[in-house]
Amino acid sequence: AQSVTQPDIHITVSEGASLELRCNYSYGATPYLFWYVQSPGQGLQLLLKYFSGDTLVQGIKGFEAEFKRSQSSFNLRKPSVHWSDAAEYFCAVGYSSASKIIFGSGTRLSIRP
Amino acid sequence: DTGVSQDPRHKITKRGQNVTFRCDPISEHNRLYWYRQTLGQGPEFLTYFQNEAQLEKSRLLSDRFSAERPKGSFSTLEIQRTEQGDSAMYLCAILGGRVSGDTQYFGPGTRLTVL
Numbered sequence: 001a002q003s004v005t006q007p008d009i010h011i012t013v014s015e016g017a018s019l020e021l022r023c024n025y026s027y028g029a030t031p032y033l034f035w036y037v038q039s040p041g042q043g044l045q046l047l048l049k050y051f052s053g054d055t056l057v058q059g060i061k062g063f064e065a066e067f068k069r070s071q072s073s074f075n076l077r078k079p080s081v082h083w084s085d086a087a088e089y090f091c092a093v094g095y096s097s098a099s100k101i102i103f104g105s106g107t108r109l110s111i112r113p
Numbered sequence: 114d115t116g117v118s119q120d121p122r123h124k125i126t127k128r129g130q131n132v133t134f135r136c137d138p139i140s141e142h143n144r145l146y147w148y149r150q151t152l153g154q155g156p157e158f159l160t161y162f163q164n165e166a167q168l169e170k171s172r173l174l175s176d177r178f179s180a181e182r183p184k185g186s187f188s189t190l191e192i193q194r195t196e197q198g199d200s201a202m203y204l205c206a207i208l209g210g211r212v213s214g215d216t217q218y219f220g221p222g223t224r225l226t227v228l
Contacts, residue, residue, distance in 0.1 A: 004155075034216075044156070044204070044219040051215070090155045097215035098144055098208050100169065103155030 002027045004093050004104035012110040015083055021076040021107050023091030033074045034092040034101065035065055044090070050074065051097060061085070086111045116140065117220035119205050125226045126195055133191045134223045136205030144208035145188050146217060147180055149173065151201045162188060195227045 003026040013019055025031055035047040048059025055067040065076045074091060091104045116139045126132050136145065144163055148156035159178070160170045164185040174180075177195075182188040192199055202224050206217040 036219075043221040046216055046218070049216060092155070100146065100158040100161060100171075101148075101156075101217060102158070105153070106155050 002031070002093050002095065002102045004091050004102055006089075006091055006104035006107050008107045009105075010108045010110065012112055013081055014112045016080050019076075019078045019081045019085070019109070021089050021091075021109070023074045023076065023104060024072050025074060025091070025093045026072065027093055027095065029095065030069075032094040032097055032099075033065075033067060034094070035059065035063070035074075035076050036090045036092060036103075037061075037087045038090065038106075039087040047076070047089075081109075081111055083111045083113070085109060117205055117207050117218060119203075119220040119223050121223055122221060123224050123226075125228065127228050128195060128197060130195055131191065131193045132195055132225060133189055134203055134205075134225075136188045136190070136220060138186065138207045141186065142207040142209055143185075145182060146206040146208075147188070147190055148204040148206065148219075149201045150204060150222070156204055159190075192225075195225075197227045200225055200227045 005024045033050040036044045037047050038044050047063050048057050050057050050067045058064050063078050067074050088106045088108050090106045092101045094101045118137045120135045146161040147159040150156040158171050159174050160180050162182040177193045180190045202222040204222045205220045
């Protein structure tokens, strides 16, 4: 069965510092991987996705993620965070682009001024 | 704007009452999904439609829950005899949107509180 693990429940980084949010998945075949962001009172917004091809994918708002099959990971990175990046981040996996999505439990990001 | 509206945005009800939520994509989309998100957790899949046909239901969708998509456009999710454990955010998603046709785009959700 598919599953997603986000080992960090809450991370605090200083504004301007780099960020890496961890995500590990469990799936037998090549997964379809997603990162979504949810701000307080807002809906889920897609940051980026990986379906195939280049394992380093670029997303919106300056985020990127790298698919590492050998580590079953899809970590999210940003070189310099802004206060507006404070939100809940969800990693997710599907077995196709149209299938149901299995979400991780999320990582809450706080930004220190 | 993801092209999905949900109504109502908030619903407070007493235990044992029935509630119905509506999801409206602004344009035609073949696939429509329902998820539930409880506090501090990621969304969990409930069910999805391909046009009018309900193709998959999660075991989370007990017999008190029913979803419909009668004309392949809007969808409704009804919960009968609500329980306090039903308190959650109910999210609707469509496959495809203005930017990408192979991605699920989520509506703002309906927050249900069962007293």
